[in-house]
Amino acid sequence: MTELAQAQSSTAVPRHYAVLVNAFAGNGNTGKAWPTIRKLLEKAAVSFQVYESEYPGHTTILARALTRSEQPRPDRQTILLVIGGDGTLHQTVNGVQSAVRDDASLVPLPIAYVPAGSGNDFARAVALPQDPEKALEMVLAVTAPQTLDIGHYVDHRHQREEYFTNNVGVGFDGRIVSTTNDSRIKRALNRIHLGGLAYPVHFFGALFKQRAFSVRVHTDQGTARFQNACLVTTTNHPFFGGGITVAPHASMRDGKLDLVVLERTSLLQFFGLFALMVLFHSHLKRKRAHHYVTAKVDLTFGAPEFGQEDGEIMGEHIYDFSFDVCHQPFWLPLRDNQIL
Numbered sequence: 179m180t181e182l183a184q185a186q187s188s189t190a191v192p193r194h195y196a197v198l199v200n201a202f203a204g205n206g207n208t209g210k211a212w213p214t215i216r217k218l219l220e221k222a223a224v225s226f227q228v229y230e231s232e233y234p235g236h237t238t239i240l241a242r243a244l245t246r247s248e249q250p251r252p253d254r255q256t257i258l259l260v261i262g263g264d265g266t267l268h269q270t271v272n273g274v275q276s277a278v279r280d281d282a283s284l285v286p287l288p289i290a291y292v293p294a295g296s297g298n299d300f301a302r303a304v305a306l307p308q309d310p311e312k313a314l315e316m317v318l319a320v321t322a323p324q325t326l327d328i329g330h331y332v333d334h335r336h337q338r339e340e341y342f343t344n345n346v347g348v349g350f351d352g353r354i355v356s357t358t359n360d361s362r363i364k365r366a367l368n369r370i371h372l373g374g375l376a377y378p379v380h381f382f383g384a385l386f387k388q389r390a391f392s393v394r395v396h397t398d399q400g401t402a403r404f405q406n407a408c409l410v411t412t413t414n415h416p417f418f419g420g421g422i423t424v425a426p427h428a429s430m431r432d433g434k435l436d437l438v439v440l441e442r443t444s445l446l447q448f449f450g451l452f453a454l455m456v457l458f459h460s461h462l463k464r465k466r467a468h469h470y471v472t473a474k475v476d477l478t479f480g481a482p483e484f485g486q487e488d489g490e491i492m493g494e495h496i497y498d499f500s501f502d503v504c505h506q507p508f509w510l511p512l513r514d515n516q517i518l
C-alpha cells in the first residue's frame with residue numbers, strides 16, 4: 179500500500195474538515211441552519227475550515243482546488259464536508275472527480291454530507307437523516323470512507339463531461355426542473371415560505387406541455403428505439419424530484435446504472451403511469467415503462483428536450499450521451515449490509 183493510500187484508509191490519521199457551505203440551498207434554509215451547524219462543529223472540537231459558495235458553480239472550483247491542495251498525508255486526512263442540497267453535492271463531486279481525471283497522481287478526497295436543500299434525494303438514498311444537526315452528529319462519528327458508485331456521462335454533441343450522484347433526466351423531469359428553478363412563481367412562493375409548492379405547480383404545466391419524443395437506447399444487450407418517450411431518466415439510486423421512487427431497486431453498490439423510459443400515448447395515460455410511480459412504485463410493471471440495469475448506456479435524442487442533472491438545469495438541447503459508472507469515496511454513516 180502506498181503512503182497516500184495508507185493515509186487515506188487509516189482511521190488513526192488526524193482529520194480535517196474542509197466545510198463547503200451553500201447558504202442559498204433549500205431556498206435559503208442552509209443559510210439559516212449554518213450558524214447552528216458551525217457551533218456544533220466548534221463544540222465537537224474538530225479541525226475545520228469554512229469555504230462559502232459565493233456564486234453558482236463556485237463549489238466545483240473550490241472542491242477542485244481542495245483536491246489538489248489537500249491530498250492525504252500521513253499526518254492529515256482532509257474530508258470535504260458539504261452543507262447544502264443535491265446541487266451543491268453535485269458540484270462538489272464534479273470538482274473532485276475532474277481534478278483526479280486531469281491528474282492521475284491525485285486521489286479523490288472523501289465527501290461527507292449534511293443535507294440542507296429542498297429535495298435531498300441523495301440523503302434519502304443513503305438513509306441520512308434530513309435534519310442537518312442529526313446528520314452532522316452521525317457524520318462526525320464516521321471513522322473510514324466507503325466507496326459508492328456515481329454516474330458519469332459524456333455529451334458528444336456538446337463535448338461536455340460530468341458526474342452525478344443521483345440522476346440525469348431528459349424530457350418530463352428535465353422540463354419541471356428547468357421551469358421551476360428558473361421561475362418567478364418559485365421566487366414569489368419562497369418569499370412567503372411556500373417554495374415547496376413550486377414543483378406541483380410546474381408538474382401540471384409540464385404535463386400539458388411535454389410532448390412525446392424519440393430516443394435511441396443502446397446497451398450491450400442491444401439497441402431499442404422509442405418514438406413516444408416522455409421521461410428518460412438514468413439513475414444511480416431510487417429517487418428523484420424530492421422522494422419520488424423512479425427506480426425502486428437501483429443500487430449504488432452494483433457497478434450499474436438504472437435507466438427508466440416512460441412513454442406517453444395520451445395525457446391521461448402518462449398521468450396514470452406517473453401516479454403509479456408516485457403512489458405505489460409499481461410503474462415499471464406497465465407496458466409503457468421500460469427499465470434497464472446496465473454498466474454502460476448510450477442515449478441519442480431526435481430533437482431538443484429539457485435536461486436535469488441532480489436537480490440542476492441542463493438546458494434544452496439535442497442530447498447525445500454515453501453513460502458509465504465511476505467511484506467516489508464518501509465519509510458517511512453507511513452500514514456494510516445497508517441496501518443502497
Ligand SMILES: Nc1ncnc2c1ncn2[C@@H]1O[C@H](COP(=O)(O)OP(=O)(O)OP(=O)(O)O)[C@@H](O)[C@H]1O
Nearest residue numbers: 203204231232233234263264265266295296297298
Ligand atoms: N452564492 C450563490 N448565490 C446564488 N446561488 C448559488 C450560490 N452558490 C451556489 N448557488 C446555487 O444554488 C443552487 C441550489 O443549490 P442546491 O441544489 O444545493 O439546493 P436545493 O436546490 O435547495 O436542493 P435540492 O437540489 O436538494 O433540492 C445551485 O444551483 C448552486 O449553483
